[in-house]
Amino acid sequence: MSDALPTLLARIRDGIATDADRVRARGMVEADSSFPEDVRAVALTLPDEASEDAGALLALLDLDPLDLEPPLFGESDVADDVMAALGLDPALPLADAVAFEAGSVDVAGRVMSEIGAARSIPVTVPTPLPMVANDARGFRWAAVANVTTIRWAAVALAAAALFALILGRGEIGGGEEAEHLVFAQAGDVVVEDLSYAEGVQVAQLEGADGAVILWVDDGDV
Amino acid sequence: MATCRRLLAIFTLLLAMVVSPLSSPAWADPPQQVVAKSTQATAGKVRLEILVVHGTPTGTVDPRVRDLAPQFAGMNLRGFKVLDSQSLLLGDGQSGSVSLAGGRKLELQLVSRTAQAAKVRIQLMSGAQKKLDTTVSIPRNRAFPVAGPPYEGGRLIVPITARY
Numbered sequence: 001m002s003d004a005l006p007t008l009l010a011r012i013r014d015g016i017a018t019d020a021d022r023v024r025a026r027g028m029v030e031a032d033s034s035f036p037e038d039v040r041a042v043a044l045t046l047p048d049e050a051s052e053d054a055g056a057l058l059a060l061l062d063l064d065p066l067d068l069e070p071p072l073f074g075e076s077d078v079a080d081d082v083m084a085a086l087g088l089d090p091a092l093p094l095a096d097a098v099a100f101e102a103g104s105v106d107v108a109g110r111v112m113s114e115i116g117a118a119r120s121i122p123v124t125v126p127t128p129l130p131m132v133a134n135d136a137r138g139f140r141w142a143a144v145a146n147v148t149t150i151r152w153a154a155v156a157l158a159a160a161a162l163f164a165l166i167l168g169r170g171e172i173g174g175g176e177e178a179e180h181l182v183f184a185q186a187g188d189v190v191v192e193d194l195s196y197a198e199g200v201q202v203a204q205l206e207g208a209d210g211a212v213i214l215w216v217d218d219g220d221v
Numbered sequence: 222m223a224t225c226r227r228l229l230a231i232f233t234l235l236l237a238m239v240v241s242p243l244s245s246p247a248w249a250d251p252p253q254q255v256v257a258k259s260t261q262a263t264a265g266k267v268r269l270e271i272l273v274v275h276g277t278p279t280g281t282v283d284p285r286v287r288d289l290a291p292q293f294a295g296m297n298l299r300g301f302k303v304l305d306s307q308s309l310l311l312g313d314g315q316s317g318s319v320s321l322a323g324g325r326k327l328e329l330q331l332v333s334r335t336a337q338a339a340k341v342r343i344q345l346m347s348g349a350q351k352k353l354d355t356t357v358s359i360p361r362n363r364a365f366p367v368a369g370p371p372y373e374g375g376r377l378i379v380p381i382t383a384r385y
Binding site: 211 | 353358363370
């Protein structure tokens with residue numbers, strides 16, 4: 001069975017198919033051996049009943065035994081049992097015939113009628129909105145903004161970026177930057193004059209790494 | 222529309238600030254003129270950079286003076302905190318002063334300079350009393366520490382760097 005048949009049947013059921021579609025579907029059903037003989041003989045022959053026929057055929061397709069899950073506790077064909085109890089030939093496709101006569105239950109149509117909506121409303125994927133407005137991650141405001149607003153928003157963003165850059169530049173070389181001290185060595189420093197007050201102790205020391213240090217202890221705490 | 226004009230003005234101002242030297246007082250001048258003025262202002266002068274550091278027997282080392290710590294490892298000073306950082310731009314014969322902690326003051330005078338060293342007169346004052354008066358040749362771009370005045374359980378350390 002091709003995929004075209006269910007599509008055609010759905011269109012016929014929904015009343016949006018042409019008569020040519022019905023004829024085409026009728027031919028496909030008639031040639032499809034998976035349907036019962038009596039169904040193939042009469043289905044979709046009358047345009048007035050085409051919608052109900054299509055629903056029933058779709059129901060038959062959905063009840064295809066090949067698509068059903070295997071039963072948990074073995075098979076029980078109630079229809080065959082009833083036929084056997086009545087002394088009739090159980091080979092008759094009673095279940096299929098009952099399902100065909102019962103037609104389909106158009107749940108969607110009932111719901112639509114309950115809420116007052118037209119049955120012909122197509123359930124299709126909405127047409128995509130323009131790219132910017134369709135971007136759910138952000139910039140939805142752009143969908144309602146005009147071009148001038150967007151341009152000035154871009155300018156404002158650029159200004160903010162430049163401002164941040166300026167602030168960054170201001171911090172470079174700030175007071176917390178590490179000073180690199182290179183100390184004069186003992187042989188490089190010449191102390192020419194030296195005088196100090198009474199009680200002050202002065203000494204020329206050499207640091208652990210060779211730096212010359214003028215040590216002054218003025219006694220004041 | 223008025224908002225748009227204001228935004229444009231702000232944007233233009235920010236752009237100009239980025240393109241121009243940020244801290245130059247003559248930021249509207251062409252770059253060549255700015256360099257020339259800067260050269261004239263510092264020609265023949267020595268920039269004395271003075272750090273006021275509090276050395277203590279314990280504590281952490283301020284990253285800015287991490288080079289100082291090894292020099293004083295044998296003097297029971299292991300914590301170093303920068304209290305102040307100043308600089309003086311001096312020509313020959315010019316002088317300036319730097320306040321230290323504990324009511325002290327350091328008066329510095331550039332006596333002369335050569336290509337190798339700057340001769341600097343250093344006076345340590347405590348109030349009105351002169352505690353020390355010395356003249357030292359500090360090698361160019363080298364630091365010369367004056368240390369020892371007691372201060373809050375530690376010692377003051379004043380590295381003086383002559384840059385030019």
